[in-house]
Amino acid sequence: MALIQKIREKSGLVLALMILAIASFIAMLITQDSNRNWSDFSNTTTVASVNGNNLDLREMERTVETLFPDRAGDLNVRNALFNYFVENTLVEKEAQALGLGVCKDELLDLEFGPNPSPVITQTPGLQNPEQLAQIKQAIQTNQLPPQFKAYWAEIEKQVVKERLQSKISSMIYRAIYTPSWLADATEKANGETVDIEFVRVPFDRVEDKDVTITDEDYKNYINDNSARFDADEESRQIEYVAFDVIPSEADSAKLREKIYKTKSEFQLTKNDTTFVTAYNGEIARTPLTKAQVSQVVADSLFSVPVGSIVGPYIDAKAFVLSKVLERRTSPDSVRSRHILIRGGAEAMKTADSLKIF
Numbered sequence: 527m528a529l530i531q532k533i534r535e536k537s538g539l540v541l542a543l544m545i546l547a548i549a550s551f552i553a554m555l556i557t558q559d560s561n562r563n564w565s566d567f568s569n570t571t572t573v574a575s576v577n578g579n580n581l582d583l584r585e586m587e588r589t590v591e592t593l594f595p596d597r598a599g600d601l602n603v604r605n606a607l608f609n610y611f612v613e614n615t616l617v618e619k620e621a622q623a624l625g626l627g628v629c630k631d632e633l634l635d636l637e638f639g640p641n642p643s644p645v646i647t648q649t650p651g652l653q654n655p656e657q658l659a660q661i662k663q664a665i666q667t668n669q670l671p672p673q674f675k676a677y678w679a680e681i682e683k684q685v686v687k688e689r690l691q692s693k694i695s696s697m698i699y700r701a702i703y704t705p706s707w708l709a710d711a712t713e714k715a716n717g718e719t720v721d722i723e724f725v726r727v728p729f730d731r732v733e734d735k736d737v738t739i740t741d742e743d744y745k746n747y748i749n750d751n752s753a754r755f756d757a758d759e760e761s762r763q764i765e766y767v768a769f770d771v772i773p774s775e776a777d778s779a780k781l782r783e784k785i786y787k788t789k790s791e792f793q794l795t796k797n798d799t800t801f802v803t804a805y806n807g808e809i810a811r812t813p814l815t816k817a818q819v820s821q822v823v824a825d826s827l828f829s830v831p832v833g834s835i836v837g838p839y840i841d842a843k844a845f846v847l848s849k850v851l852e853r854r855t856s857p858d859s860v861r862s863r864h865i866l867i868r869g870g871a872e873a874m875k876t877a878d879s880l881k882i883f
Contacts (some may be wrong), residue, residue: 574608576615586611592676595805614687621690624697628686636685638662643685651803652681654811660799671795674804785838785845792847793835813854823848 574581589607590597597603621627628636636643638658646652661678664670670678748755773781788805795801802809816824826836830850837847 574612576612577619579615579619581608581611581615588676589680592673592680593806610684610687613691614683617687617691617694620694624694626690626693628689632689633682633685636689637682643688645681645684645688649681650806651799651809657799657803660797664797664800671800671804674800677804781845782838785847789835789838789847792849798849798851813852819848820846828853 571583572580573583573586586604586607590603593607594600594603635641637646638661642658646658652658661670665678792798792801799809816828819827820839820841822839822841823836827848827850830836832850832853835847835849838845839848840846
């Protein structure tokens, strides 16, 4: 308490020091490589503690790189992942206390069964049953690429967490029991009504000159409502400057080198679906016309042989690789003939005239 009191007495000095510290921190960030992770600026790997269980920064970083390699710096992704880790820790602890779990057969059914987990059905690229069958076969034959194996391990963790959470919710729902006497009493209470009359005098209708408030009144009010003025955490008002992080030529060159390495792997892979899913890519489920693809490479995509990779090229501020899997020609119009017979007597007359044919 003595330390807090001293800080309050010298809040102006503390505020100035905080602004100076923040400015120094921002300057350090500017001079450092923009691709550094949080762990570069901290000597500890624990980012939070939930019920005594520490959340490790390195594990969170690995999960981000595995699930969202192209959005590793996205603050929304990191916040969502942090909330997932907190929820998962709470769910695991409660499930262990209740003796709940997910066995291997149940997990396989949730992944590849007729009624897959919502995690599977809501994850882009996994809604296709044929693709799930390919993944299952690759798992059984131990042919999953290392990167996709790590990706699928994270998906399994989410499936288990969702299932345990569903079991806990189901237990709570089924444990809620309302006896008949309570239901009757509730229904009776809700059905009873009373008529009242009241007079409302708004504060703004009371003249200031009619009310005298003393310092003693203020003190009494504060003492009677002291809990309303307690602050659980100290707060500060600060001003800051935001700097846009723009990739340098060296950053672009490094990323382009990584893209070309990925292009070579993409060219050699025998399972395009699994490879694209591992990199959070997209697969066109229906054939695309020339007008539907990026006009930057439209001519190239429709001239190179099947199996060729076009790119990397920039589309929507991102490096993109496109692989031609199939090419087909489909008619864009059809010709049809029909006979229209109107209703009633006219229809019968027309139908009789057609019998000669």
